[in-house]
Amino acid sequence: MVLPLPLPQLFTYKIPDQLVDTVSAGCRIIVPFGQRKFVTGVVRSIHQHAPASYQTKELIDVLDVTPTMNAYQFKFMDWMAEYYLCAPGEVLQAALPSGFKLSSESMIQLNPLFQEASVDLTEKERRIIQELRSNTLSYKDISKLIDQSSVQPIIKLLIQKQAILLFEEVKEKYSPKIISKIRLADQYTTPHALANLMQELDKKPRQQEVLMRYLQEVPVIQTPGANIPGIEKTFFTASGLSTSSLQTLIKNKVFEAFEEVISRLSYRADEKKSVVELSEQQEAAKESILLQLDTKDSVLLHGVTGSGKTEIYIDLIKRSIDNGSQALLLLPEIALTTQIVQRLEEYFGDRMGVYHSKFSDNERVEVWRGLQEGRYDFIVGVRSSVFLPFTHLGLIIIDEEHEASYKQQDPAPRYNGRDAALMLARIHNAKTVLGSATPSIESRDAALKNRWGYVPLLNRYGNVSLPEIRLADMRVERKNKTVQQGFSLTLLSAIRETIANKKQVIIFQNRRGYAPMLECEDCGNIPMCTSCSVSLTYHQFSHELRCHYCGFTRKVPQKCDSCSSHRLKTVGSGTERIEDELQILLPEARIRRMDLDTTRKKNSFAELITAFSQHEIDILIGTQMVTKGLDFANVELVGVYDADRMLYFPDFRAIERTYQMIVQVSGRAGRKSGEGKVIIQTAQPEHPVFAFIKNNDYDGFFTRELYEREMYHYPPFTRVTHISVLHLDKKEALKTAHGLTAKLKDAIGSKRILGPQVASIEKLRNYYHIELFIKLEKDIKGLQSIKNKIASIVQNEHTLHIGSKGRIIIDTDQN
Numbered sequence: 001m002v003l004p005l006p007l008p009q010l011f012t013y014k015i016p017d018q019l020v021d022t023v024s025a026g027c028r029i030i031v032p033f034g035q036r037k038f039v040t041g042v043v044r045s046i047h048q049h050a051p052a053s054y055q056t057k058e059l060i061d062v063l064d065v066t067p068t069m070n071a072y073q074f075k076f077m078d079w080m081a082e083y084y085l086c087a088p089g090e091v092l093q094a095a096l097p098s099g100f101k102l103s104s105e106s107m108i109q110l111n112p113l114f115q116e117a118s119v120d121l122t123e124k125e126r127r128i129i130q131e132l133r134s135n136t137l138s139y140k141d142i143s144k145l146i147d148q149s150s151v152q153p154i155i156k157l158l159i160q161k162q163a164i165l166l167f168e169e170v171k172e173k174y175s176p177k178i179i180s181k182i183r184l185a186d187q188y189t190t191p192h193a194l195a196n197l198m199q200e201l202d203k204k205p206r207q208q209e210v211l212m213r214y215l216q217e218v219p220v221i222q223t224p225g226a227n228i229p230g231i232e233k234t235f236f237t238a239s240g241l242s243t244s245s246l247q248t249l250i251k252n253k254v255f256e257a258f259e260e261v262i263s264r265l266s267y268r269a270d271e272k273k274s275v276v277e278l279s280e281q282q283e284a285a286k287e288s289i290l291l292q293l294d295t296k297d298s299v300l301l302h303g304v305t306g307s308g309k310t311e312i313y314i315d316l317i318k319r320s321i322d323n324g325s326q327a328l329l330l331l332p333e334i335a336l337t338t339q340i341v342q343r344l345e346e347y348f349g350d351r352m353g354v355y356h357s358k359f360s361d362n363e364r365v366e367v368w369r370g371l372q373e374g375r376y377d378f379i380v381g382v383r384s385s386v387f388l389p390f391t392h393l394g395l396i397i398i399d400e401e402h403e404a405s406y407k408q409q410d411p412a413p414r415y416n417g418r419d420a421a422l423m424l425a426r427i428h429n430a431k432t433v434l435g436s437a438t439p440s441i442e443s444r445d446a447a448l449k450n451r452w453g454y455v456p457l458l459n460r461y462g463n464v465s466l467p468e469i470r471l472a473d474m475r476v477e478r479k480n481k482t483v484q485q486g487f488s489l490t491l492l493s494a495i496r497e498t499i500a501n502k503k504q505v506i507i508f509q510n511r512r513g514y515a516p517m518l519e520c521e522d523c524g525n526i527p528m529c530t531s532c533s534v535s536l537t538y539h540q541f542s543h544e545l546r547c548h549y550c551g552f553t554r555k556v557p558q559k560c561d562s563c564s565s566h567r568l569k570t571v572g573s574g575t576e577r578i579e580d581e582l583q584i585l586l587p588e589a590r591i592r593r594m595d596l597d598t599t600r601k602k603n604s605f606a607e608l609i610t611a612f613s614q615h616e617i618d619i620l621i622g623t624q625m626v627t628k629g630l631d632f633a634n635v636e637l638v639g640v641y642d643a644d645r646m647l648y649f650p651d652f653r654a655i656e657r658t659y660q661m662i663v664q665v666s667g668r669a670g671r672k673s674g675e676g677k678v679i680i681q682t683a684q685p686e687h688p689v690f691a692f693i694k695n696n697d698y699d700g701f702f703t704r705e706l707y708e709r710e711m712y713h714y715p716p717f718t719r720v721t722h723i724s725v726l727h728l729d730k731k732e733a734l735k736t737a738h739g740l741t742a743k744l745k746d747a748i749g750s751k752r753i754l755g756p757q758v759a760s761i762e763k764l765r766n767y768y769h770i771e772l773f774i775k776l777e778k779d780i781k782g783l784q785s786i787k788n789k790i791a792s793i794v795q796n797e798h799t800l801h802i803g804s805k806g807r808i809i810i811d812t813d814q815n
């Protein structure tokens, strides 16, 4: 069996005789692990080979009647563990919603060997023992019993006196949602009986009122079936009717109270649409996709922003479902694509399951079960949806395939949802369509080399023009003194004009908070995080300094930590500051901000979107959240506040990411009118990436970027494995990293190893990061055995030199 723990091996347990018939592969079982601990695991296979190295223990219980996991999932998870060099247990941990795992709670029972007469007990102890004679108790029960909040000391004493035993009570985490309902007792559902009842209640007007309201909601006589489902009990309390009268009616058996298990996932199935209207160009693109899928497994759909890729997806999904297959649509982040999910619901209603991380565990378990029970044939979800129990997947669509957020950074498995989905499709023999307005270099390359099909869709829906893109040269404007609060005259006058025309504006700045740092004007000191080597971001609204890496916060200091000067200034601009300053420049404008700080609450994101789409907001300022998938008819201007910062990120993908981010955010402008304008503020307008963006020249950008990648041996020409050595002590981290580098050079050739070097953020959460890179040729022979060699060298170094003082992280496909 597999345990959801970061251990490299599988474990064998003995099946007790009485459970032999109930266990099968894929079932969840509870097993003892370590001292007094219980874990949920999943049965991989049932066999007759007792392990030689340890004594098998018996499993405790079987949790499933039908298996939770199937053979496709095991095959997929095996691939993932091998490819990303991690433990099968780590993959299982990522795959199973935690609602499937168990929580164990310590329970206290009386020691059967305890003899009360032989020891002295306090009054409280005696009371506990008394109670334990008939019940087992939790810590909480005991706390209530003796009216004392901390019960640990008293329990410890009782254990010493050998009076009690602790054990773990295992509980299933998933709990179905239950609602209380009411319906009219069967005997009153005839016209005659009902009339008599009304008469009886004449003298009890409040009870009569309750009954009347029920009959208004549930036409018992006119529609005989309507009484069976009844209505929710909360209906009466919500309409302000007397609860006690309702209780009396239940007691007198006029109403019947019952409970119903309901799904947490409800849809507006009533608005279901059946036909997708495709434009001529969409139709042609779809036909081309279908044609190419005849001979190829994957097709790249390169559709510019606003070209209507979603309609094509809907058509393809319907087709696949009609053929009796399951379909999966992957989106980078569901919260950011609320609009797409709403549109899909109109077509697929309750045959569609939505799976993402903002859902509760219970909701995720329901989607998983729903797929197994055949209630869904289409899932839309984030990267973790690749772990769902599909059995006959026919089509996977990966929207915005270039998105960095498909990659899981931490913890293991450090997988890319796009690449994993391609493997999942292969396992199911399914087809894949990858969509993007700005395809990743790797995907475009795969299409160019004919491994994948390629379908361009280079016009916007309805032949609306792409936005006009202009650069605001910040060097010139600064010299001319036309920059106000970080806004160029070019951008500011465009904003004024757009608002005057009753149109809307989006301003993009990929940095939240007020200012990235606070600086002492006298000594230059900058407050840093105590556990990371980064400056603390100034948040004006909450009046604190915050580390965006570890969450550390402190109050804004009144004076410099180092020289006690009071002259502290903020440096740089985050979204909070831009919002503030723009409001000063444009006092009449309705300005709102969309970033991590304003969207923490569950519905705040949706509220902002609604307010913006109803034009209650003139200017929306935001981080990368505003770049993705939003579709607002009235937005005519997009401003990129600081394009330069992105270009100098220390990463071989920096140019690609800059290109993608700016093109994506530009795509929010003029989607219906064709009057969209984009203004990019930069101090280096001559950088080639801006010319490609301005001229909408993806091919030019791609050709240049591919050339650079080949020159410097980066993907898609190589595979880059990133290894980080983390240690609390910098010297130790460096020593281990050097030792590791030497061993790797010996094993796989020194030319393939780069580093070690101190990471761009040297210290994070108190751990020093030293990194090294391994570049393997794309077509290298014996790739898996080389990877396994790397893993075993790393494992060895970890055991010898790091132990519990740090970690070594392997990321086989750095993103």
Ligand SMILES: [Zn+2]
Residues within 6 Å of the ligand: 520, 521, 522, 523, 524, 525, 560, 561, 562, 563, 564, 565
């Ligand atoms: Zn100072």
Ligand SMILES: [Zn+2]
Residues within 6 Å of the ligand: 529, 530, 531, 532, 547, 548, 549, 550, 551, 552, 765
């Ligand atoms: Zn920090």
